[in-house]
Amino acid sequence: MVxxxxxxxxxxxxxxxxxxxxxxxxxxxxxxxxxxxxxTTYSTRTVGADRYATSALTALDAYPxxxxxxxxxxxxxxxxxxxxxxxxxxxxxGGPVLLTDPNQLTASTGLVLGQIVSTxxxxxxxxxxxxxxxxxxxxxxxxxxxxxxxxxxxxxxxxYATAVAVxxxxxxxxxxxxxxxxxxxxxxxxxxxxxxxxxxxxxxSNVNPVLLVGDTMSTGVTDLLDDDVIDIQQVVVLxxxxxxxxxxxxxxxxxxxxxxxxxxxxxVTRIGGVDRYDTAVEIAKWVEKSTVLxxxxxxxxxxxxVSGVTHHDAMVxxxxxxxxxxxxxxxYPEVGPQNTVVLLQDSGNWLNSTTSNYLATKGSHLESVRAxxxxxxxxxxxxxxxxxxxxxxxxxxxATPGLGVSSVxxxxxxxxxxxxxxxxxxxxxxxxxxxxxxxxxALSGHYITxxxxxxxxxxxxxxxxxANDVVSVEPLTSTGVADADGDGVSTVQTARSSFxxxxxxxxxxxxxIDSKNAYITFDRAVVPATSDFVITDADGxxxxxxxxxxxxxxxxxxxxxxxxITADDIIKVNTHATVVGTxxxxxxxxxxxxxxxxxxxxxxxxxxxxxxxxxxxxxxxxKATGQYPGVLGETxxxxxxxxxxxxAVIVDHTDKTIVVQTPIAITSSRKTAEQLVAFLNADTTFNxxxxxxxxxxxxxxxxxSATALTxxxxxxxxxxxxxxPMLNTTWSADGTPAVTIDATADKLTDTGTTDVSSVHDWFNxxxxxxxTVTEAAQELVKGTSLLQIATTAADIAGNTPxxxxxxxxx
Numbered sequence: 001m002v003x004x005x006x007x008x009x010x011x012x013x014x015x016x017x018x019x020x021x022x023x024x025x026x027x028x029x030x031x032x033x034x035x036x037x038x039x040t041t042y043s044t045r046t047v048g049a050d051r052y053a054t055s056a057l058t059a060l061d062a063y064p065x066x067x068x069x070x071x072x073x074x075x076x077x078x079x080x081x082x083x084x085x086x087x088x089x090x091x092x093x094g095g096p097v098l099l100t101d102p103n104q105l106t107a108s109t110g111l112v113l114g115q116i117v118s119t120x121x122x123x124x125x126x127x128x129x130x131x132x133x134x135x136x137x138x139x140x141x142x143x144x145x146x147x148x149x150x151x152x153x154x155x156x157x158x159x160y161a162t163a164v165a166v167x168x169x170x171x172x173x174x175x176x177x178x179x180x181x182x183x184x185x186x187x188x189x190x191x192x193x194x195x196x197x198x199x200x201x202x203x204x205s206n207v208n209p210v211l212l213v214g215d216t217m218s219t220g221v222t223d224l225l226d227d228d229v230i231d232i233q234q235v236v237v238l239x240x241x242x243x244x245x246x247x248x249x250x251x252x253x254x255x256x257x258x259x260x261x262x263x264x265x266x267x268v269t270r271i272g273g274v275d276r277y278d279t280a281v282e283i284a285k286w287v288e289k290s291t292v293l294x295x296x297x298x299x300x301x302x303x304x305x306v307s308g309v310t311h312h313d314a315m316v317x318x319x320x321x322x323x324x325x326x327x328x329x330x331x332y333p334e335v336g337p338q339n340t341v342v343l344l345q346d347s348g349n350w351l352n353s354t355t356s357n358y359l360a361t362k363g364s365h366l367e368s369v370r371a372x373x374x375x376x377x378x379x380x381x382x383x384x385x386x387x388x389x390x391x392x393x394x395x396x397x398x399a400t401p402g403l404g405v406s407s408v409x410x411x412x413x414x415x416x417x418x419x420x421x422x423x424x425x426x427x428x429x430x431x432x433x434x435x436x437x438x439x440x441x442a443l444s445g446h447y448i449t450x451x452x453x454x455x456x457x458x459x460x461x462x463x464x465x466x467a468n469d470v471v472s473v474e475p476l477t478s479t480g481v482a483d484a485d486g487d488g489v490s491t492v493q494t495a496r497s498s499f500x501x502x503x504x505x506x507x508x509x510x511x512x513i514d515s516k517n518a519y520i521t522f523d524r525a526v527v528p529a530t531s532d533f534v535i536t537d538a539d540g541x542x543x544x545x546x547x548x549x550x551x552x553x554x555x556x557x558x559x560x561x562x563x564x565i566t567a568d569d570i571i572k573v574n575t576h577a578t579v580v581g582t583x584x585x586x587x588x589x590x591x592x593x594x595x596x597x598x599x600x601x602x603x604x605x606x607x608x609x610x611x612x613x614x615x616x617x618x619x620x621x622x623k624a625t626g627q628y629p630g631v632l633g634e635t636x637x638x639x640x641x642x643x644x645x646x647x648a649v650i651v652d653h654t655d656k657t658i659v660v661q662t663p664i665a666i667t668s669s670r671k672t673a674e675q676l677v678a679f680l681n682a683d684t685t686f687n688x689x690x691x692x693x694x695x696x697x698x699x700x701x702x703x704x705s706a707t708a709l710t711x712x713x714x715x716x717x718x719x720x721x722x723x724x725p726m727l728n729t730t731w732s733a734d735g736t737p738a739v740t741i742d743a744t745a746d747k748l749t750d751t752g753t754t755d756v757s758s759v760h761d762w763f764n765x766x767x768x769x770x771x772t773v774t775e776a777a778q779e780l781v782k783g784t785s786l787l788q789i790a791t792t793a794a795d796i797a798g799n800t801p802x803x804x805x806x807x808x809x810x
Contacts, residue, residue: 044368044370044371045372045383046061047371052109054313055108055315056111058317059097059316061320062096062320063096063319066116068094069094069126070117070128071089072099072127072144073099073135074131076102079102080193080311082135082136084196085210087200087318088166088208088209089154089173090204091204091206092170092173093126093128095116095117095319099316102137105139105144110144113144124150126149127150128152129152129155130155131155135155136153154166159190160190160211160221161218163190163209164211167209167224171230174207176207176209179234179236179296182264183230184233184235185209185235186211186238187210188212188237188244189212189238189244190214191243194276194280195272195276197311197314198283199283199342200314200318222255226255228257232266233267235252235266237268237272238271238283256693265691276308277308277344277346280341281358287341288300300362301367302341302370303340303366303368303390304371305343305369305371305372305386306342306344306345306377306378307344307378308344309346314344317372343358349381350385351381356385359389359390369386369387397410399499402465406463409456409458409459410457410459411456412454416429417430418454420448420449427450430448430450430457432448433446436448437472438470438472440470440472446461446462448460459471465501467502470498470501471499471501506573507521507522508520514564516560516561517558518558519557520556520571520573522556522557526555526557530547533548533572534572535565535571537569544562547560592724594720594787595722595723597769597787598719598809599717599718599780599810602629602715604624604629604714605630606630607621608622609710611707612704613673616694617694617698618680618692618694619692619694619695620638620690622712623690630714631774631775631776632714634775635656637706637708638709639657639658639704639705640700640704642661643661645663646661647671649679651689660680667701670700670701673698677694680692714772714779715770715771715772716771716773718770719769721766722765722766722767722789726767726794785809786806787806787807788806789804789805
């Protein structure tokens with residue numbers, strides 16, 4: 001980031017501050033007394049005499065040390081559409097969004113522009129205007145130029161074209177932020193503003209443009225989504241179907257982008273609630289949802305509260321939520337990227353119930369709430385209510401130290417200040433070595449790592465924990481473990497937290513009379529010896545355990561005894577010399593059979609064929625959501641024939657052929673590959689199950705004989721449930737399940753048994769079989785395909801089937 005001379009900045013800041021004072025209302029900082037809530041929770045308000053002064057103060061708050069550029073939008077009521085896409089442009093240039101009067105540069109805007117964007121650099125810095133001259137006049141543009149800036153106006157013919165123009169400008173200046181591994185944009189209604197405003201901080205910090213749609217979707221939007229260079233892979237739709245119709249989602253899902261010869265359809269995620277306030281809450285939940293669950297996976301610590309009735313305050317808060325508060329000079333906690341969300345408030349005096357309920361669920365994991373706008377937009381009572389909802393209580397800690405392990409995870413109810421230690425160097429806060437003890441004795445050779453979330457620490461010891469060991473965290477004091485704001489927690493209010501190491505407890509078991517087999521499950525991973533299991537009958541006779549075999553990630557253990565088990569045997573589990581349970585034998589001599597087999601997950605690689613058509617080439621690909629996903633697509637062929645003067649496509653589902661007819665002999669009537677692809681994708685009979693993509697630009701001037709679609713593959717995960725627990729040592733080789741399309745077809749092999757610990761549950765007789773199908777004739781058909789178990793697959797008692805068991809896959 002290019003900055004000006006520090007001494008000059010101080011002089012300018014003083015003059016700016018003196019000019020802004022008459023327009024600025026008092027900034028209030030409220031904290032909670034430590035007697036009632038041990039962690040300080042902050043609330044504040046950013047507000048000026050009008051919307052323009054508010055935008056100026058917000059920019060100063062977000063960029064107290066300056067910014068390389070800024071984005072100017074109209075602050076007029078009628079011009080709100082231009083402000084919706086501005087956040088991503090401000091994000092890519094690293095600056096704020098400022099409001100101006102449409103006809104003249106507002107004084108507060110010009111002053112703050114000079115404060116944060118230095119004109120002392122060798123090159124004149126660029127300031128971006130979003131919207132045409134009807135929104136921000138040429139006079140405003142000239143006034144900015146007169147201040148020493150270069151102006152770049154980004155605009156289109158209407159609100160939808162302007163949003164597209166902004167998105168393309170962002171692409172030219174940087175790259176779009178990712179979601180779920182692909183570049184992402186937002187799609188929102190251009191007929192109203194609340195949904196788009198709620199993603200302002202995300203669009204700014206992650207650089208995700210906001211595209212606008214109405215009752216129809218403009219070609220500008222579809223062209224951008226279909227741009228292989230920009231390569232958009234993810235679209236997040238904001239609001240319900242009343243805001244963005246379902247037909248628009250279907251259109252987006254039909255777009256595929258090709259980069260480096262790899263074609264991928266755009267994935268769509270819709271986030272919507274019952275109203276604008278609920279949608280903002282759902283967006284906040286998506287922000288902090290794990291990436292595994294298709295969320296952004298960010299940690300939310302702070303909330304910005306803006307009006308959901310007006311638009312101007314939310315527009316300018318995007319940078320504040322993204323960049324945040326850069327220092328704690330006024331006592332307000334630092335706000336960094338990816339930890340702030342925007343919530344909306346209605347015109348009522350009290351906090352909207354939807355917003356209030358969400359804040360209550362977040363509770364102790366939020367540090368601050370900031371209102372942007374006057375107390376007419378956000379009442380003092382609503383701000384106070386929001387603060388009450390996130391007031392935090394004393395820090396508590398939980399831990400479950402494991403037997404035989406050398407590390408302990410401590411989980412805290414609130415964020416703690418924590419600097420990790422190493423074997424050679426001490427840490428601070430939650431990472432301070434002196435805060436941890438074992439059996440009330442100071443430790444040596446240990447170290448602590450701090451989670452990035454600030455909600456847990458891991459203590460690494462030099463030796464394994466034994467039963468009845470006690471690990472403890474010392475009282476939380478100002479020199480010990482503190483909360484995220486650095487506030488010490490009084491020893492009067494918080495006692496030492498101690499945790500005792502317990503032995504593992506058995507959770508279930510079976511034994512087989514007249515056999516030498518038993519099976520015991522535990523509540524955690526254990527590594528027992530044969531001597532940990534004691535088997536006695538009513539007369540006190542013992543039956544020695546010869547060996548133990550692990551299953552279920554060491555949570556399940558198969559026992560082999562020296563003598564046959566009798567009806568009155570009692571099995572005691574003496575884990576580490578502590579009797580923790582009794583398992584009684586159960587009579588069972590029957591062989592195991594298949595109770596059920598069901599496909600629980602299918603993933604597909606689509607089949608495709610390149611059509612070489614002279615100068616221009618194109619590709620036909622099956623859709624994973626159509627009738628011929630995966631390997632079934634390989635049953636199809638595609639052919640290109642001369643269509644004299646017309647273009648048509650015939651999709652024959654009986655013969656599995658696609659015949660494309662287009663003018664070839666008549667040169668003047670030829671289509672380009674791009675035109676033919678557009679025609680095919682617009683044809684409903686073709687587009688229902690297939691998609692076409694341009695491979696090589698040029699005209700279609702050569703016929704192509706029937707070409708088979710290839711490369712299709714189907715991968716199915718089948719959950720197999722047996723009638724009894726199984727012996728894992730036989731669930732391999734000849735015991736591996738075989739899957740058939742019918743009783744005589746070629747068999748497919750289970751490819752999932754190598755990861756035994758994570759996919760199979762021997763004790764419950766449940767296994768997960770992964771089958772990869774690469775030939776269409778072998779594709780699985782629910783209700784027809786069979787799963788078979790070989791006669792070598794034994795139950796836990798060693799019983800093997802006398803015949804091959806099979807069951808129809810559902």
